[in-house]
Amino acid sequence: MVKCSFCEKPAVYINSISKLAYCKRHFIEYFERRARRTLRKYGMLREEEHIVVATSGGKDSIGLLHIMIKLARKNPKWRVTAVLVDEGIKGYREKTIENLVKYAERFKVDYVIASFRDYIGMSLDEIVLEGRKRSLPYMPCSYCGVFRRYVLSRVARELKATVIATAHNMDDIVQTYLMNIISNSWDRVLALTPVRESENSEFIRRIKPFYEIPEKESALYALLNGLVKPEFVQCPYVKYNIRFTIRKMLNELEDKYPGVKYGLLRSLQTITSFLKSPPGIKERHKCIVCGEPSSQRICRACLYRIQLGLVERERVESILKLAREDKDLERFLRYYDII
Numbered sequence: 555m556v557k558c559s560f561c562e563k564p565a566v567y568i569n570s571i572s573k574l575a576y577c578k579r580h581f582i583e584y585f586e587r588r589a590r591r592t593l594r595k596y597g598m599l600r601e602e603e604h605i606v607v608a609t610s611g612g613k614d615s616i617g618l619l620h621i622m623i624k625l626a627r628k629n630p631k632w633r634v635t636a637v638l639v640d641e642g643i644k645g646y647r648e649k650t651i652e653n654l655v656k657y658a659e660r661f662k663v664d665y666v667i668a669s670f671r672d673y674i675g676m677s678l679d680e681i682v683l684e685g686r687k688r689s690l691p692y693m694p695c696s697y698c699g700v701f702r703r704y705v706l707s708r709v710a711r712e713l714k715a716t717v718i719a720t721a722h723n724m725d726d727i728v729q730t731y732l733m734n735i736i737s738n739s740w741d742r743v744l745a746l747t748p749v750r751e752s753e754n755s756e757f758i759r760r761i762k763p764f765y766e767i768p769e770k771e772s773a774l775y776a777l778l779n780g781l782v783k784p785e786f787v788q789c790p791y792v793k794y795n796i797r798f799t800i801r802k803m804l805n806e807l808e809d810k811y812p813g814v815k816y817g818l819l820r821s822l823q824t825i826t827s828f829l830k831s832p833p834g835i836k837e838r839h840k841c842i843v844c845g846e847p848s849s850q851r852i853c854r855a856c857l858y859r860i861q862l863g864l865v866e867r868e869r870v871e872s873i874l875k876l877a878r879e880d881k882d883l884e885r886f887l888r889y890y891d892i893i
C-alpha cells in the first residue's frame with residue numbers, strides 16, 4: 555500500500571510528475587488550492603461577480619460548480635448560477651441533467667436548464683437529421699459546439715452574468731490545440747487562453763479555472779466528493795469526432811512519457827504570446843441576424859440556422875437584399891453557399 559506523502563493514510567492518487575502521493579483529504583486540499591491559484595494567477599475573478607458556471611452535469615463541470623459555490627459562500631459579492639444547455643441528445647443528456655438537479659437540490663444552488671429546442675428551434679438529434687437531408691457538410695459536434703456556446707451566451711446575458719466559467723481542463727485544451735493545428739484554425743488556437751475578453755462590451759468574459767488541471771484530477775475530485783455517480787455515459791455522436799482519437803493518442807503518450815500534456819500546454823502559451831491580438835478573434839461585430847457579439851457579420855450559429863432553414867424567410871431575404879449593396883457580405887454569404 556502506498557501511503558500519502560503528507561500523512562499516514564493510504565494514497566488515492568499519485569502525481570506522475572511530482573511523484574507525490576495523496577490521501578483523500580490531502581488530494582481535495584491540493585486540488586482546491588490549484589484551482590484557487592489558477593483563478594488568482596490569471597486574474598479571473600473581480601471584486602463583484604455574477605458567475606455563470608456552464609455545466610453539462612458531468613464530473614468536471616459539477617466539480618467546478620462545487621468549487622465556485624465554496625468560494626462564493628466565503629465572498630458575499632460573488633453569486634453563482636449553474637447553466638446547463640440541453641442539446642436534445644436522446645438517451646444521453648437526460649442522465650447528466652439528473653446529476654445537476656440532484657446536486658443543485660443538495661447544495662441549494664440556483665440553476666437554469668436551457669434547451670436547443672427553445673433557443674435554436676430544434677433538438678440536436680433533429681438538427682443532425684435535417685443537416686443530412688440538406689447535405690450540409692457538418693458533423694454533429696460542429697453544430698453542438700457552436701449552438702451550445704450560442705445558447706450559453708444568450709442565457710448568461712439574460713441572467714445579467716458578468717463572467718462565464720467553463721470546466722475545460724488541461725486535457726480538453728491540449729486536445730483542442732492539436733485539432734486546431736490540424737485544421738489550420740489559428741484564430742481558434744488564439745482563443746484557447748485561460749481568460750477570454752473582447753473589446754466588445756457585450757461579450758461576457760469567459761474563464762477556464764481548470765486550465766492547468768489534468769482531466770484525471772478533476773474527475774477524481776468530483777468522485778471523492780461524492781458529487782456524481784461513477785458511471786460512464788457516452789454521447790452517441792462521439793464516434794464522429796476526431797477529438798476522441800486525439801484524446802486516446804495523448805493519453806497513451808502521457809502514460810509513456812509523463813509531462814507530454816504540460817509540454818503542449820506550454821507550447822500553446824508560447825504561441826499565443828507570440829501571436830497576440832490577431833484581427834480575427836475579436837468579437838468586433840454584432841451579428842446582423844441575432845445581435846450577439848460576433849467576429850463575422852453573421853455569427854456562426856446564425857449561419858448554421860440559415861443553412862438549416864431555421865431563420866424566417868423574410869429575415870433571410872432582407873439579408874440577401876443587404877448583400878446586393880455590400881460586396882463583403884455577398885462574398886461571405888457565397889463562401890457559405892447561402893447565395
Ligand code: SF4
Pocket residue numbers: 641694695698699789790791792795
Ligand atoms: Fe456534443 Fe459531440 Fe460532445 Fe456529443 S460528443 S455532446 S455531439 S460535442
Ligand code: ZN
Pocket residue numbers: 841842843844845846852853854855856857
Ligand atoms: Zn447571430
